[in-house]
Amino acid sequence: MARNPVTWLGSPTFPKAAKEALNDTQLRQNLRKATGTIRGRRAAAVAEMTDWEMLRVAGEQIKDDVLARLDTLLVQLEESVTARGGVVHWARDAEEANRIVLDLCRAEQATEVVKVKSMATAEIGLNEALEAGGVQAIETDLAELIVQLGEDRPSHILVPAIHRNRSEIREIFQRRMGVEVSDEPADLAEAARVYLRQKFLTTKVAISGANFAVADTGSIVVLESEGNGRMCLTLPDTLITVMGIEKLVPSWQDLEVFLQLLPRSSTAERMNPYTSVWTGVTPGDGPQNFHLVLIDNGRTATLTDSVGRQALRCIRCSACLNVCPVYERTGGQSYGSVYPGPIGAILTPQLMGDLHDPLAASLPYASSLCGACFEVCPVRIDIPSVLTHLRAEVVEAKGRTAESVAMSAAAWIFREASRYEKAQKAGSLARFLAKDGKITSLPWPGSKWTSSRDVPAPPSESFRAWWRKNRCQE
Amino acid sequence: MTNTAAREEILQRIRSAQVPAAVPVVRGYNQKGPGGVELFAERVADYRAIVHTVTNVPEALEALKGKRIVAPEGVPDEWLIDGVTWLREPLSIDELDQADGVLTGCAVAIADTGTIVLDGSEAQGRRALTLLPDYHLCVVRQDQIAASVPEALQLLEPTRPLTFISGPSATSDIELNRVEGVHGPRTLEVLIVI
Numbered sequence: 052m053a054r055n056p057v058t059w060l061g062s063p064t065f066p067k068a069a070k071e072a073l074n075d076t077q078l079r080q081n082l083r084k085a086t087g088t089i090r091g092r093r094a095a096a097v098a099e100m101t102d103w104e105m106l107r108v109a110g111e112q113i114k115d116d117v118l119a120r121l122d123t124l125l126v127q128l129e130e131s132v133t134a135r136g137g138v139v140h141w142a143r144d145a146e147e148a149n150r151i152v153l154d155l156c157r158a159e160q161a162t163e164v165v166k167v168k169s170m171a172t173a174e175i176g177l178n179e180a181l182e183a184g185g186v187q188a189i190e191t192d193l194a195e196l197i198v199q200l201g202e203d204r205p206s207h208i209l210v211p212a213i214h215r216n217r218s219e220i221r222e223i224f225q226r227r228m229g230v231e232v233s234d235e236p237a238d239l240a241e242a243a244r245v246y247l248r249q250k251f252l253t254t255k256v257a258i259s260g261a262n263f264a265v266a267d268t269g270s271i272v273v274l275e276s277e278g279n280g281r282m283c284l285t286l287p288d289t290l291i292t293v294m295g296i297e298k299l300v301p302s303w304q305d306l307e308v309f310l311q312l313l314p315r316s317s318t319a320e321r322m323n324p325y326t327s328v329w330t331g332v333t334p335g336d337g338p339q340n341f342h343l344v345l346i347d348n349g350r351t352a353t354l355t356d357s358v359g360r361q362a363l364r365c366i367r368c369s370a371c372l373n374v375c376p377v378y379e380r381t382g383g384q385s386y387g388s389v390y391p392g393p394i395g396a397i398l399t400p401q402l403m404g405d406l407h408d409p410l411a412a413s414l415p416y417a418s419s420l421c422g423a424c425f426e427v428c429p430v431r432i433d434i435p436s437v438l439t440h441l442r443a444e445v446v447e448a449k450g451r452t453a454e455s456v457a458m459s460a461a462a463w464i465f466r467e468a469s470r471y472e473k474a475q476k477a478g479s480l481a482r483f484l485a486k487d488g489k490i491t492s493l494p495w496p497g498s499k500w501t502s503s504r505d506v507p508a509p510p511s512e513s514f515r516a517w518w519r520k521n522r523c524q525e
Numbered sequence: 526m527t528n529t530a531a532r533e534e535i536l537q538r539i540r541s542a543q544v545p546a547a548v549p550v551v552r553g554y555n556q557k558g559p560g561g562v563e564l565f566a567e568r569v570a571d572y573r574a575i576v577h578t579v580t581n582v583p584e585a586l587e588a589l590k591g592k593r594i595v596a597p598e599g600v601p602d603e604w605l606i607d608g609v610t611w612l613r614e615p616l617s618i619d620e621l622d623q624a625d626g627v628l629t630g631c632a633v634a635i636a637d638t639g640t641i642v643l644d645g646s647e648a649q650g651r652r653a654l655t656l657l658p659d660y661h662l663c664v665v666r667q668d669q670i671a672a673s674v675p676e677a678l679q680l681l682e683p684t685r686p687l688t689f690i691s692g693p694s695a696t697s698d699i700e701l702n703r704v705e706g707v708h709g710p711r712t713l714e715v716l717i718v719i
Contacts, residue, residue, distance in 0.1 A: 141528050147528070310674050324691050328683065352538075
């Protein structure tokens with residue numbers, strides 16, 4: 052089987068990539084500014100809602116219900132989309148999905164397609180697959196366009212070019228569009244408008260993702276801001292929508308929860324500028340050929356893990372990225388995947404399905420477990436618990452290592468009071484290594500700890516020994 | 526379909542995951558809200574749309590004189606005032622692209638979020654009509670304003686092509702700050718008829 056492109060080929064492990072990213076002061080400045088702005092605005096947008104917690108709980112419950120009835124709901128979605136003139140395709144993995152989309156493009160004799168921002172298509176590496184097959188995919192979301200023109204990689208779920216500031220964007224636009232433009236965001240947006248206008252008006256095939264699909268009506272929902280989504284979903288003759296199998300909601304009413312949770316969590320707006328809803332094909336309005344490609348690509352494997360499966364509730368809002376102290380410092384590219392940040396740290400290794408992979412195995416450790424991600428998550432994914440669960444699985448997958456031997460030895464020592472006290476006594480000798488009450492460098496394997504932080508010097512006497520001497524009645 | 530094998534295998538994998546049934550959904554969140562014309566006007570204006578409260582629509586359309594404006598099917602005759610070049614269907618993509626603006630009604634509006642919803646029925650037209658012209662003038666009757674998102678969704682027919690519009694086209698893609706005016710209409714004007 053081909054490798055899952057959810058992680059980028061040749062990416063180093065998280066600690067290695069993070070170390071490099073931390074030296075990039077421009078990157079850290081850009082991220083601090085952007086995440087700081089959105090954190091404040093999100094908090095204000097959420098504070099307006101007196102029923103926010105009830106919405107979160109409902110969001111969690113609806114998505115859990117989807118996961119519990121996924122087979123029936125998918126079949127129902129297929130029936131309702133088909134009944135309204137759409138065609139449904141199923142893909143087990145990225146390779147299969149890419150081939151389906153390429154074949155559909157070829158059937159329309161398209162050499163160029165316009166794309167609405169979509170995490171699912173980024174996850175499966177669709178653009179690269181299309182290019183290899185002779186079809187050029189044009190990204191139309193402003194941030195995706197910045198990444199594409201800059202021959203860069205995305206670093207955020209919502210704003211893939213979050214690591215770029217206005218003057219860097221200006222440089223990319225001038226170089227690739229051949230136009231003079233200032234670094235004012237409004238001018239940069241205007242440049243993108245002019246650059247893409249003719250593409251929208253003339254391209255015959257569009258590719259989108261989906262934020263939600265309503266099982267009982269077959270309606271597909273896309274939220275966006277710029278109008279590039281509306282262009283792609285309305286003007287071309289053929290629309291191909293690629294969607295993860297978990298992006299369902301059972302009924303139309305369920306959207307009342309997510310249309311309130313998602314905009315406030317992602318862009319901190321009461322409502323995003325444009326939301327499009329379409330059901331199959333509407334004669335005389337919009338694309339007359341509609342294809343829906345349902346992708347698994349590691350989702351059913353994730354579903355088997357009773358703790359880890361809650362990651363499939365994710366609605367890709369990116370609130371967890373914006374509050375994460377690790378993400379803010381390392382940036383998204385360090386995670387080696389289109390899914391960065393806290394959600395990426397639990398989703399990527401599970402979709403990858405191979406904890407022997409060094410990058411996948413390093414991701415559950417890309418967190419200080421502070422819990423801010425859980426607090427903001429609109430569907431209440433308990434990311435810290437899934438992280439620790441996956442860490443245990445990583446350890447298990449490693450089998451017998453120096454670390455696991457040391458841990459078993461520690462367990463043996465901790466089991467018996469006398470052994471524990473002897474070990475404490477021996478450990479207190481380490482105080483002779485300390486200067487100013489701190490140990491700054493230990494020999495290996497202790498050096499793995501002291502390379503990034505100090506160890507306080509152990510006291511000469513343990514608390515147990517002190518208690519026995521001073522308080523014990525015997 | 527050629528990929529029946531994929532379909533069967535995915536469904537089989539889901540079934541073998543044996544996910545336990547979920548608890549019933551508790552809809553304890555607000556179904557209603559304060560609503561009203563004032564809140565709607567305030568929220569629409571928050572997103573830099575231009576808002577007027579009017580009693581007479583034709584009078585409020587005077588500013589369109591001398592312009593080429595798209596008028597979808599079902600627009601009331603009284604809105605089609607003299608002095609405006611009204612563009613009627615069938616219209617090509619180029620004709621839409623060159624129009625000065627579009628005048629529509631709406632299906633539903635949402636006070637809480639400052640949103641208007643189009644469903645392609647009377648006085649709204651197909652979706653391209655409100656997308657290509659750079660200026661969108663939307664007439665909202667007081668009785669079309671729902672208080673909350675849940676209330677609005679109940680009033681909509683999900684299988685119609687729906688467009689929810691909250692302010693003019695915008696982006697947050699540069700340093701996560703909102704800037705108005707990208708691909709959709711850069712000016713959104715809303716007339717609330719009381």
